[in-house]
Amino acid sequence: MKKPKRIMPGSRIAIISPSSGLPSLFPDIYELGLKNLHEVLGFEVVEMPTARMSPDDLYKNPQLRANDINQCFEDNKIDGIITSIGGYESVRILPFLNTEMIINNPKFIMGFSDATTFLTYLNQLGMVTFYGPSIMAGLAQIKNLPFEFTQHLKSILFSNQFPYKYSSFQKWTNAYKDWNDLDTLGDCQEFYENENGWTFLQGNSVEQGYLWGGCIEVLEFMKSTTYWANESFWNDKVLFFETSEEKPSPSQVGYMLRNYGMQGIFSKIKGIILGRAKDYSEEEKLKLNEITVNVIKGEFGADKVPIVVDFDFGHTDPKLILPLGGKVELNPYTHEIILLESPFTE
Known part of the structure; x- marks a missing residue:
């Protein structure tokens, strides 16, 4: 790499x-x-x-x-x-x-x-x-x-300074104020307290793998094209997915995840990180969590793959930087996500 x-x-x-x-x-x-x-x-x-x-x-x-x-x-x-x-x-x-x-x-x-x-x-x-x-x-x-x-x-x-331990931000927001209003330019809408940080939905061992992912809807545009990864690429990956401002429903996200299962990807990866879903209600977030576990664990038997939700990246702010190809460690016992090595050459 x-x-x-x-x-x-x-x-x-x-x-x-x-x-x-x-x-x-x-x-x-x-x-x-x-x-x-x-x-x-x-x-x-x-x-x-x-x-x-x-x-x-x-x-x-x-x-x-x-x-x-x-x-x-x-x-x-x-x-x-x-x-x-x-x-x-x-x-x-x-x-x-x-x-x-x-x-x-x-x-x-x-x-x-x-x-x-x-x-x-x-x-x-x-x-x-x-x-x-x-x-x-x-x-x-x-x-x-x-x-x-x-x-x-x-x-x-x-x-x-690596390894670098990711930390959740204390506050987050779903949206910005009107970009046409110069008086509030650069301001954000309501901030919410991030009291609990991210959550591990499952995982019973510390796993290490290489980050890959992005906006889950955009990735749908690439499937079955020559720009989609081959079967061997998925070995030892930690997939990260987030949803856009178009707000796909929890069921729609489930459909997309099911496709990864049908490609055999869940049996090859080391973990999955889901970003905080933009504009989701608490009820919708709980439904998304339920569907995510049902698809990955229930339908494809990947019950040992760590699944993290509400990670601070994607279409809410502030956004953490995730290097594709960077090696990370997921620790379900301490709830830590650690970038193990620098994504740069010095």
Whole structure:
């Protein structure tokens, strides 16, 4: 597994829009995210040609979006890449990626939601990628989120203190305030106390494996394509899944999980981590937990696979960074999730 070089304050970070053209529609929140990227994390910002392109032009030109990614990996003056926001059809850019060049020039690349397509694909080809906040969703709000979020970003990205024990954030939110209202730009909606952290639904042994996953709905776009992993890939993986703002029902999530079972994946993996489901009521969360265990344990007999729910990543905030290809340990006795080694080369 090829790891990127560590980024630091002063690194040149390229901004791409591989999915939606929301920076064009909401320039103020986008620019706030760029400002925070520079002021809080100390990065030098490089906007790629498609970063502010209109939604219509982006939709019509998947190759231009892929070209931006190719150029980022080819340019020795660019140290890393972060997506502006998600979307719904970045799967269309995959045929245009220069994967041989990318894998031979590994760099930090981070996004979430629709970025799942190229993050998982590049990881399957042998490179560590990063599932975490985007410019408009996460980084633009950084000064209004718990300070532990900033500490987490700096710990994962800048320090070399591993193993790294993940910690749940004390507060979390489902949504942001109106991006058209400059008076509340970067503010979040109601915060909820995170009293219990995440929960292990099952697991009776300490397991170690390699992270892989993303938005569970986006992964559906990739199944049965040439960009889906082969059978041997799933050995020793810790899968992580989260749901989008479209809020699939607990039953729909169950349908998606059942497909992984039918592929024989649950017999090969070392664990499953589910993100906090956005906009779910407590009743819906309990139903999702019930269905998850029923599918994985009840239907496919994977009763020893640790299952963690309500992990702090995905479409709620703050978001933890999960490196695809990073080795983690799941401990159901102490409820700890530990990133065992650095996802970077020093």
